Amino acid sequence: MKKRLIATGAMFIGLLFSSVSLSAHHGNAEFAIGKTVTVKGTVTKWFWANPHCILSFDAKADDGQLVHWVVETQPPQSIVPGGFSKQTFKPGDVVTITLEPVKNGLPLGRMLGAVLPDGTKLVTGHLD
Amino acid sequence: MTKGLAVSTAVVAAGLMLSPVLGAQTAAPKAAAQAQPEKWNSIPPLKASDYAGKKPGPAPRRDLSGIWDAPEFQGARQVSGALEHPALLPTKGGGSQGGQSDETGIAHPVPYTAAGLAALKANHPSGPGVRQFPAALANDPLDQCDPAGFPRMELYQFRTIELVQTGNQVIDLNEFYGGWRIIWTDGRELPKDPDPRWNGYSVGKWADDYTFVVETTGLNKRSWVDHAGRPHSDELRVEERFHRVDHDNMELTVIINDPKMYTEPWVALNKFVLHLQPPDFDMAELLCSPIDMADYNKQIGDVVIEDSGKK
Numbered sequence: 297m298k299k300r301l302i303a304t305g306a307m308f309i310g311l312l313f314s315s316v317s318l319s320a321h322h323g324n325a326e327f328a329i330g331k332t333v334t335v336k337g338t339v340t341k342w343f344w345a346n347p348h349c350i351l352s353f354d355a356k357a358d359d360g361q362l363v364h365w366v367v368e369t370q371p372p373q374s375i376v377p378g379g380f381s382k383q384t385f386k387p388g389d390v391v392t393i394t395l396e397p398v399k400n401g402l403p404l405g406r407m408l409g410a411v412l413p414d415g416t417k418l419v420t421g422h423l424d
Numbered sequence: 425m426t427k428g429l430a431v432s433t434a435v436v437a438a439g440l441m442l443s444p445v446l447g448a449q450t451a452a453p454k455a456a457a458q459a460q461p462e463k464w465n466s467i468p469p470l471k472a473s474d475y476a477g478k479k480p481g482p483a484p485r486r487d488l489s490g491i492w493d494a495p496e497f498q499g500a501r502q503v504s505g506a507l508e509h510p511a512l513l514p515t516k517g518g519g520s521q522g523g524q525s526d527e528t529g530i531a532h533p534v535p536y537t538a539a540g541l542a543a544l545k546a547n548h549p550s551g552p553g554v555r556q557f558p559a560a561l562a563n564d565p566l567d568q569c570d571p572a573g574f575p576r577m578e579l580y581q582f583r584t585i586e587l588v589q590t591g592n593q594v595i596d597l598n599e600f601y602g603g604w605r606i607i608w609t610d611g612r613e614l615p616k617d618p619d620p621r622w623n624g625y626s627v628g629k630w631a632d633d634y635t636f637v638v639e640t641t642g643l644n645k646r647s648w649v650d651h652a653g654r655p656h657s658d659e660l661r662v663e664e665r666f667h668r669v670d671h672d673n674m675e676l677t678v679i680i681n682d683p684k685m686y687t688e689p690w691v692a693l694n695k696f697v698l699h700l701q702p703p704d705f706d707m708a709e710l711l712c713s714p715i716d717m718a719d720y721n722k723q724i725g726d727v728v729i730e731d732s733g734k735k
Contacts, residue, residue, distance in 0.1 A: 323550020325558040329521060343723065346716050350723050366724050373708035377467050404724060 327406060328399045335365060336392045342385035346371045351385055351407060353393065365403040367395050369420050379418045389413050466705040468493040468584065475699060480672035485633040488666055489589045491705045492674060492698035494582040504553045505652030506579045506678075506692035509534050511553035522556025527652075530554055540655060540685035547653030555653065564653070565646055566601075569712035573622035573647030574640060575662045575678055577603040579692050580651040584707050594628055594636070599707045607638050620644040620658065631665075638664040649680060650692070657684035672700045 337355030348368040357363050369375050372382075385391065390413055395405035409419045469475060472495075494500035504510035504520065513519035514531040526541060527533060536544060548557040550564055566572060572580065581600040588595040592610040607626040615625050621642055628638040640662040649656050660682040667675040675695040680686065 323556065323559055323562055323564075324520075324552045325522060325550065325556050325562075329552075343719075345719070346710060346713065347720055348724070350720070352723075368720075368724055371710060373465060373467075373710065376465065377470055 326398050326400075327396050329396070331397060332394060332408065333397045333405065334392060334394045336390070337363075337365060339385045339387055339389040339391055340364075341387065342382075344372055344382040349375065349380070351393065351410075353391065355403075363403050365393070365395075365405075367393055367405050367407045369407045375420050378421050379416075380420070384410075384412070384418070463704065464706045465708045466701070468495065468699070468701060468705070470495075470497065472497055475672075478672065480670040483634050483668040483670050486630050486636075487589065488587045488594060488636055488668060488674065491584060491586045491701040491703070491707070493584050493701050494578075494676075494696065494698055498697065500582040500696070502580050502582065503651055504551075505654065506650040506680075507696065508532060508691050508694050509652075509654075511549075511555060511652035513554065517552075519554035520552035520556070522551055522554065524554040527554055534654060534690055535687045537683075537685055537687055539657075540682075543655035543657075543685060544653060547648060547655055549648075549651060549653040553652050564651075565648065566712065567717075569714045569717055570646065571622040572601045572603055573644060574603070574605060574624045574626075575664075575680070575692065576648055576650055577601070577623075578664075578676070578678055579649060581710075582696075583710070584701070584705075585698075586707065594638075597707075599710055602709070602711050605640075614639060614641045618642040622647055624662070634668045636666040636668075638662075638666070640664070654680075655685055656680070656682050659684050663689075667695070669697075674698045674700070 335353075335355045337353040339351065339353045341350075341352040343350040343352075348370065349372060351365075351367045351369070353365050353367075354362045355365055369380070372380075392411040393407060394409040395407050397403075397405040407420050409417065411417050499507050502510070504512050509530075509532045511519070511527055511530055513529055519530065526545060544555075548561050548563045549555060550557065550559060550562040550567070577598045577600055583599040585599065586595075586597040588597070592608065594607040594609060595604070596607060597604050603623055605623040605626055607628040609628050611629075612627060614627055618625055619642070622644045624640040625642040626638050626640040628636055631637050641660070643656060643658070643660050643662070645656055645658055645660075647656070648654060649660075660680070663679040663681065665675075665677040665679075667677070669675055675697055676693055677691065677695055678693040679689050680692050681689040
């Protein structure tokens with residue numbers, strides 16, 4: 297697949313159909329800034345690395361279907377001061393996550409805070 | 425310790441050792457952590473009040489050496505652009521969601537030439553800021569793990585630096601994306617028409633016993649000046665003034681001078697206070713790794729963008 301450099305709006309259509317390469321790292325525009333959603337679910341994975349840590353967890357929607365949430369944080373050393381570590385989440389943990397969701401309604405977002413199984417409350421501190 | 429206390433302490437210790445395996449594993453490391461403070465991936469003080477009430481000693485003469493923190497609580501992250509010129513409207517945070525083709529109306533305008541304004545518009549930052557672009561149109565070199573370069577390493581995600589002084593150099597190690605540069609103090613001239621470097625060519629000298637002035641040139645014009653996508657040409661010259669105020673504090677001023685892009689020099693950082701950290705402060709690693717970035721994109725980055733495009 298050819299990479300495309302975006303020069304004009306006309307080429308935007310082309311980008312939709314080309315592969316998304318290394319330049320795919322999103323920014324602020326994809327998030328519903330200021331909106332907060334709280335979801336309770338079960339951890340499936342905690343990915344601890346640059347550029348973002350990622351928590352994957354499953355929650356039940358109103359219709360009983362499982363929703364697979366994927367929520368990111370800032371890099372490890374930005375959230376360590378808030379009490380996060382590689383050991384914070386384990387698969388199977390039941391947690392409550394407060395997040396800023398993406399605009400298009402997909403189960404994706406940026407983590408604002410977490411309540412762990414033992415009741416510990418953690419806050420990521422910032423989103424930038 | 426009295427004998428009674430020693431005995432009861434021993435009983436408690438024995439109790440810890442006999443507790444279920446999981447309990448013992450969590451109890452012992454906690455005790456060890458309290459005995460020895462964390463030596464690796466050090467965390468600097470997080471609040472201004474952490475530094476209050478301290479009476480630092482006098483500034484040493486002609487000495488910048490040490491590990492210096494640029495605190496987040498002072499705005500060091502600069503996510504909307506250089507601290508003195510964020511790409512935001514005067515209303516608090518106003519314009520943080522883009523929608524403008526240029527920086528008209530921001531609180532502290534930057535003095536662009538016509539060429540500078542055109543170059544600005546070609547840079548598509550991811551925000552927050554008046555010119556925030558959706559990811560599919562953003563073209564920040566950092567998102568492809570290109571170097572931050574200079575001066576962006578001090579004007580975006582400015583975290584911690586280590587300055588090492590030798591007989592003929594000041595070595596500057598910057599935490600963000602592992603940027604480093606050598607500032608020559610042997611009196612040499614800056615090079616004329618050098619091969620461009622992301623981190624430039626730097627020379628420095630003491631203006632007085634407490635002020636160190638650095639000039640940097642030969643900067644690769646692929647780099648952005650800051651996170652708002654401010655441009656620069658090959659004529660960019662950056663002046664830094666490091667002013668050692670006292671033993672624990674240093675003020676950094678950064679001045680951007682690029683006659684092709686800007687009608688006059690502008691101050692990007694103005695006496696920004698850097699705080700000396702203990703000599704055993706271990707800087708965390710924050711490198712951009714293409715393979716880490718690809719993993720991240722597979723899980724979240726690509727998903728967000730592909731579906732954003734389907735509107």
